[in-house]
Amino acid sequence: KNEVEQSPQNLTAQEGEFITINCSYSVGISALHWLQQHPGGGIVSLFMLSSGKKKHGRLIATINIQEKHSSLHITASHPRDSAVYICAVNPLSGGSNYKLTFGKGTLLTVNP
Amino acid sequence: DSGVTQTPKHLITATGQRVTLRCSPRSGDLSVYWYQQSLDQGLQFLIQYYNGEERAKGNILERFSAQQFPDLHSELNLSSLELGDSALYFCASSVVGAPSTDTQYFGPGTRLTVL
Numbered sequence: 001k002n003e004v005e006q007s008p009q010n011l012t013a014q015e016g017e018f019i020t021i022n023c024s025y026s027v028g029i030s031a032l033h034w035l036q037q038h039p040g041g042g043i044v045s046l047f048m049l050s051s052g053k054k055k056h057g058r059l060i061a062t063i064n065i066q067e068k069h070s071s072l073h074i075t076a077s078h079p080r081d082s083a084v085y086i087c088a089v090n091p092l093s094g095g096s097n098y099k100l101t102f103g104k105g106t107l108l109t110v111n112p
Numbered sequence: 113d114s115g116v117t118q119t120p121k122h123l124i125t126a127t128g129q130r131v132t133l134r135c136s137p138r139s140g141d142l143s144v145y146w147y148q149q150s151l152d153q154g155l156q157f158l159i160q161y162y163n164g165e166e167r168a169k170g171n172i173l174e175r176f177s178a179q180q181f182p183d184l185h186s187e188l189n190l191s192s193l194e195l196g197d198s199a200l201y202f203c204a205s206s207v208v209g210a211p212s213t214d215t216q217y218f219g220p221g222t223r224l225t226v227l
Contacts, residue, residue, distance in 0.1 A: 030212030041200055043218035044114070050212070086155065090211035098168035100145075100211050102155040 003027055006087050006103035013110050019074040021106045023087030026068065033100065034061050034072050035086040043086075046072070077110045084108070115139065116205050116219035124225045130191040133222045135203030137184055143167070143209025144186040145216060146178055150199040161186055162209040193226045200224075 005024045013019055023032070034046040047054050047061040049070065054061050058077075063070040074081055087103040115138035125131055137144050146158040148171075157170035161180035172178075175193075180186040190197060200221045206214035 033211070033216075035218075041221050041223075042114075043202060043204075043221075045215045045217070048213075048215055088155070098160050098209065098211060099157045099170055100216075101157070104154045 002103070003091075003101050004087055004089055004103040006085075006106050008106060009104065010107045011109070013077050013108070015078060015110055015112050017077050017110075019077050019081075019108065019110075021072045021085050021087075021108070023070045023072070023103055024068060025070075025087075025089045025101075027089070027101075028092040029065075029068075029089045030092050030097065031090045032063055032070050033088040033090070034070075035088060037084040037086060037105070039083070046085075074108075079110045079112050082108055082110050114217040114219065116203060116217050118201075118203050118219035118222050120222060121220065122223050122225075124227065125193060126227055127193055127195060129193050129226075130189065131193065131224065133188040133190070133201055133203075133224075135186045135188070135205075135219055137186070137203075137205030138217050141205035141207055141217070142184065143206045143214070144180055144184070145204040145206075145209075146172075146186070146188050147202040147204065148199045149202060149221075150196075155202075158188070160209060167209060190224070195226050198224055198226045 060073040084105040088100040158172040160168040204216040
């Protein structure tokens with residue numbers, strides 16, 4: 001079992017829909033990162049969370065440390081949101097403090 | 113534009129060969145990370161440097177090595193290449209190299225194809 005599991009693997013939505021992508025992890029963490037990778041490969045860091053909730057524009061990220069779960073929400077989705085969204089965790093210990101462990105990603109397609 | 117540069121953008125080579133990938137971090141960032149992204153494995157952490165010193169190692173093969181130079185640019189050397197090494201290789205940089213507090217800025221990647 002991977003340390004970081006994302007669901008769904010693929011998600012297709014209509015423009016304007018509210019989208020949720022989930023990330024579950026099995027280890028204690030210092031922080032969780034959400035990344036966006038557009039076709040063509042470039043990776044952008046969206047959020048870094050260690051507790052609670054963060055909002056940036058139409059994107060909201062939440063984390064529940066006790067339940068080892070995070071969600072990324074996109075409100076009023078737009079075709080330009082089409083990308084792969086990747087969850088990554090920074091494990092707490094075991095010599096892993098400087099590493100990120102990644103989920104396999106969620107491919108989001110937003111149709112006009 | 114993240115401010116992180118990587119060269120070359122594409123690299124096509126043959127099995128058994130050796131290649132060098134180069135990364136220049138954002139101005140002011142002291143830490144450089146290297147990642148490999150393949151279709152079946154996803155993103156994997158390879159190695160991290162901070163101010164010229166190796167700080168953390170991930171799933172980096174013995175055939176691979178890296179270094180960070182005094183001007184803070186970094187090189188990833190891949191030798192005795194195999195077909196399975198074909199992947200996207202990303203470099204990222206951050207200010208102090210602590211994933212618990214630092215945002216990482218990713219370069220555009222180098223696509224390596226081993227034939």
